[in-house]
Amino acid sequence: MYSPELIKGTLQTIVLSLLSENERMYGYEITQHVKDRTQGEIQLTEGALYPTLHKLEADGLLTTEKVSIGKRVRKYYRLTENGNKQANDKVNEFRRFSETMNDLLNSFTPNPELSWLS
Amino acid sequence: MELTEAQIELVSAYIKQNGVAQDELHDDLLDHVCTSIELRIQQGESFDEAFQYTIKLFGPGGLKQVQLETFELLTEMNETMKKLTFGFGLTSTFLLLAGTIFKLMHWPFASILITLGTGLLVLGYLPMILTHKLKESPRDEALLHITGFLGLTLTSIGVLFKVMHWPGAAVTLLGGMGILSFGYVPIYFFKRYKVSANKPVTLSSSIVATACLILIFALMKTGNSSWYEHGVLLTDETLTEELHRMSDSNDALYASMRSSNLSEMKSEADKLVTHIDALKLELMSWAANVPPNEATKISLSDLEKKHDMAVVHDLLLGADDQLREGLFSATELKGMMDHYRNTVLGEYPSELRSAMSSGLALRTDGTFRNAHGQEQDWIHHQFEYTPLFTAITNLTKWQLDIRQMENQVLLSKISRPEASNPPS
Known part of the structure; x- marks a missing residue:
C-alpha cells in the first residue's frame, strides 16, 4: 500500500481518468474500482474521495445527476467538456512525471555504508 | 437487498x-x-x-x-484571487509608503499617491480579505471579521481625510477605532480565548492590540499638543494686550504733536490693522462655519478646528493650485503691508532709509526657509502649512509691528522736530 501523501497528490488524476473511461459513476463505485484495479495497492481512506469530488464539481470539471434509490439519493458524477480536457492533461502530465521519476531513480542503489542505520 | x-x-x-x-x-x-x-x-x-x-x-x-x-x-483561494489579493496589498502598501515619504519631503503628487493607496486598500484589499475570511471561517465568527473590516476601513478613510485635511476626519477615525476597540478586540478575545490552545498567547496578543489602540488614541490627543497650543494662545493674548497699549500710546503721541503731516501714515496703519482684524474674523468664521458677525463671539481656544491648516491655506492661498487674489488673499495682504512699509520708510530721511529697511518689521521680500530647509517666498512660508491658531497669532504680531513702526516714526519726529518735514 502506498503512503497517503502519494495518493493525496494524485487523487484528482485518478478520479478524472476513471470517469473518462466510464461515462458515469457514483462515489462508492469509484472507491471500489480503485481498490480492485490496483489489487488493493491504492486503498482510499473511507470517504476521502468526496472532498475531491466536490472540489472538482465546484471547479466545473464534473457534473452530477441525482437518481433516487428507494429512500435515498444516489449521485452519479460525470465529466464535463472541460473535465474531459483536464483528464487528458492530468494523465499525460502524470505519465511524464512517472517517466522522469523512473529515470531519476534507475541509478539509485542503497548506500551499503548506511545500511546499519535501518 | x-x-x-x-x-x-x-x-x-x-x-x-x-x-x-x-x-x-x-x-x-x-x-x-x-x-x-x-x-x-x-x-x-x-x-x-x-x-x-x-x-x-x-x-x-x-x-x-x-x-x-x-x-x-472548496474555500481555498484560487490562484487568480490569491494573485489579485497579493497585488492589491502590495500596490497599496507601496503607494502609501511612497505617498508618506513624498508628503514628508513636501514633494509633489504626495496627496494623489496617498489617496490612491488608501482607495486600493479600502476598495480592493480589505473586501477581498473579508470575503475570503467569511467563506473560510465558521458562521459564528462572521461578526468578528465584519467588525474588523469595518474598523479598518473607517480608520483608513479617517487617516486619509486627516492627512488631506478633508472635513469629517475626526469622526471617521474615531468611529473606526471605536469599532476596533469595542467591537473587534473584545469579540476576538472571547472567541479565541475559549478555544485557544495556548491561552497566554491569545491573552497577550489581545492586550497588545488594546495597548496599541490606546497608544493611538493618546497620540491623537497629544497630536493636538494641548500645552503647546495653550502657549501659543497665551502669546496671542500678550501680543493683543501689547497692541492695545501701543495703539493708545500712539494716539497720545499724535495728540501731543501740534502739527502733524503724518495723516497718510496714520490712516494707512489704521486701515491695515482693521483689515487684519477683519481677516482674522473671516478665518474664524470659515473655521467655525458661521457668518463673520457671529464669529466675534467665538474664542479661538474653543474652536474645534483651531489646528486646521486647510482653512488658512484655502482662504489666503486659494483651494486650488493657482494663487488666489482679491479680498482677504495673501497677495492682497502682502500688497498692503508692502505699501505701508514704504510709507513708513518714506517718513525717514533718505540717507537713513536703506539702513532702516533691513531692520524694519513686515519684510515680505526675499526667501524664507521652512522647517525642512526648503526655500519659500513669504506668502507660502506664512500660509501654506500653518495651523489656524499660529496664523492668527502671527497676524496679531504683525498688527503690533504696524503700531510699533508707527510709534518709532512718531518718536523720531518728536525728538527731531526738523525731521517732520522730510526732504522731498
Missing part, C-alpha cells in the same frame, strides 16, 4: 450526529454507507454487523473529517 426506510433513517441520523451538516455531502455519504451495508448483507452479515463494520472504516471522527476537508478544498 435494499435497506428499509427505518434503516436508512438510522444511518442518516448517525451521519448527521457525527458532524456532517452539509446536505450534498450527507447524501453522498449516506449512499456510500448504505451501498456498503447492502453488499455485506448480501454476503450474509446482519444489518448491525455491516453497519458497525462500515462506520469503523471511517475511523474516529472520520465523518466530520470528510466535511472539514471538503470545506477546506
